[in-house]
Amino acid sequence: MKRIFLIILGVFLILQFFPVSRNNPPVTSEIQTNQEVKEILKRSCYDCHSNETVWPAYSYIFPASLLISHHVEEGREELNFSEFGKLAERKQNKKIYEVWEQVDEGEMPPKDYLLLHPKSHLSEKDKEILKQWTDSFDKESE
Numbered sequence: 001m002k003r004i005f006l007i008i009l010g011v012f013l014i015l016q017f018f019p020v021s022r023n024n025p026p027v028t029s030e031i032q033t034n035q036e037v038k039e040i041l042k043r044s045c046y047d048c049h050s051n052e053t054v055w056p057a058y059s060y061i062f063p064a065s066l067l068i069s070h071h072v073e074e075g076r077e078e079l080n081f082s083e084f085g086k087l088a089e090r091k092q093n094k095k096i097y098e099v100w101e102q103v104d105e106g107e108m109p110p111k112d113y114l115l116l117h118p119k120s121h122l123s124e125k126d127k128e129i130l131k132q133w134t135d136s137f138d139k140e141s142e
Contacts, residue, residue, distance in 0.1 A: 020065040021073075025051045029085030037133045041081060044109050044120040045099075048075030051082035056116070093137040100134035103127060 027050070031041070046052050048071060059068040079095055087095065102108035104127075109120050122130070 020062075020069045022053075022055045022059060022065075022069060024053055025082075027051050027082040029083050031081045031084035033133065036129055040122070040126050040129060044122055044126070046081060047117070047120075048072050048113070049079045049081055051076070051080065058116075096134050096137045100130060103130055 031038070033041075042050075042052075047054055053072055055068075058064045079099070084092060084095070099108070103122060109117075109122070114121055
């Protein structure tokens with residue numbers, strides 16, 4: 001039993017030396033919005049949906065490193081506020097409306113993320129600000 005534990009521990013330690021991509025590419029075309037909305041987005045969305053990810057200490061420990069890196073990669077593919085200005089206006093409008101849909105349905109920020117990042121929680125006031133912001137865009141855009 002002790003031998004199995006030592007083998008597992010050894011494998012775990014060896015896996016720590018295999019780097020996982022934790023990059024932050026340059027911000028090329030950031031979303032343009034008012035400061036109040038930008039602060040909410042930065043606090044609650046940017047770690048997964050921008051090139052300004054703050055990589056926490058646990059993102060350097062296997063297997064969390066794999067999960068977090070993959071989650072950020074998927075988040076950036078779906079919506080990247082650091083490259084938002086590159087999208088056509090109709091696509092921007094659609095993405096902004098989708099932001100509200102995800103927030104309204106309680107899907108964003110994800111509950112597992114909020115457990116480790118309680119400051120990212122959206123207050124009712126934050127939600128109202130986001131709702132007013134998204135209502136100013138054309139929801140029918142594709």
